[in-house]
Amino acid sequence: MxxxxxxxxxxxxxxxxxxxxxxxxxxxxxxxxxxxxxxxxxxxxxxxxxxxxxxxxxxxxxxxxxxxxxxxxxxxxxxxxxxxxxxxxxxxxxxxxxxGWTPVEGDDWHPVDSLEAAAGAVPELGRRVFLTTGRMGLAAFAEVADAWFLVRSVDPPEPPLPPRAEVLLDRGPFTLEGEREVLRAYAIDVLVTKDSGGAATAPKLTAAREAGIPVVIVRRxxxxxxxxxxxxxxxxxxxxxxxxx
Missing domain, CATH: 3.40.50.720 (NAD(P)-binding Rossmann-like Domain)
Incomplete structure (x- = not known):
């Protein structure tokens, strides 16, 4: 076979x-x-x-x-x-x-159907964005000028990127303590992610819930x-x- x-x-x-x-x-x-x-x-x-x-x-x-x-x-x-x-x-x-992931008590999730919709939701929710959607599709956020982005990806992303952005190169699995530290160190006030599911990248959702941070989550x-x-x-x-x- x-x-x-x-x-x-x-x-x-x-x-x-x-x-x-x-x-x-x-x-x-x-x-x-x-x-x-x-x-x-x-x-x-x-x-x-x-x-x-x-x-x-x-x-x-x-x-x-x-x-x-x-x-x-x-x-x-x-x-x-x-x-x-x-x-x-x-x-x-x-x-x-x-x-896929499912919300639990204390989560502040804002589900959307596309990266473009996620970009549109950001200005109403925060100004310091932890963007964990990977390096593909970042062009959807290139016009969001009134927010700062921490872009996490395995490999360096190619432009266009958000006008105000810092790139964090890292590969999962991620720990809860590590995600807490990222949110704290970069003063993150909104998380943007895809509903990838699985345990390797789920700790960021727990960290956001603990910190009372809204999550924009793109439906699969x-x-x-x-x-x-x-x-x-x-x-x-x-x-x-x-x-x-």
């Missing part, structure tokens, strides 16, 4: 480790947006496929038996390409998605219609041994 994992996430890497240990041939495909990614075991390819048609062709040429979309919850384009490619190649497809896009979803690596690994059944 040959399983193609569309990866780049912690879950994708753990799934590759699990299947490789089970003796399954695994190819992990990484987008190549991170300069020094943590490589999973098995075969690895880096870069795009050339749209849904290119992905379908790659699946056929490499005799892939099943595809698991373990990309970031906000990597929407590749997910829809995977759905179309799987349908045309007649190969089963599963989406592995960590559950939906999984393509008809694609089954697994919430854990274990569920996805079990499916991989019996794809589509």
């Amino acid at each position: 040959h399983v193609l994992i569309l990866g780049g996430t912690t879950e994708g890497r753990r799934l590759a480790e699990t299947l490789d240990a089970d003796g399954v041939r695994v190819t992990s495909s990484l987008a190549g947006r991170v300069a020094a990614p943590r490589l999973p075991p098995g075969e690895v390819r880096v870069g795009g496929f050339g749209g849904a048609e290119g992905l379908a062709r790659w699946v056929r040429e490499h005799q892939v038996d099943a595809v698991i979309d373990a990309t970031h919850p906000f990597a929407g384009t590749i997910s829809f390409h995977a759905a179309r490619a799987a349908a045309t190649s007649h190969v089963p497809l599963l989406a592995l998605r960590r559950p 896009p939906p999984v393509p219609d008809g694609v089954p979803v697994a919430a854990t690596v274990e569920e996805a690994a079990a499916w991989a041994h019996r794809p589509g059944r």
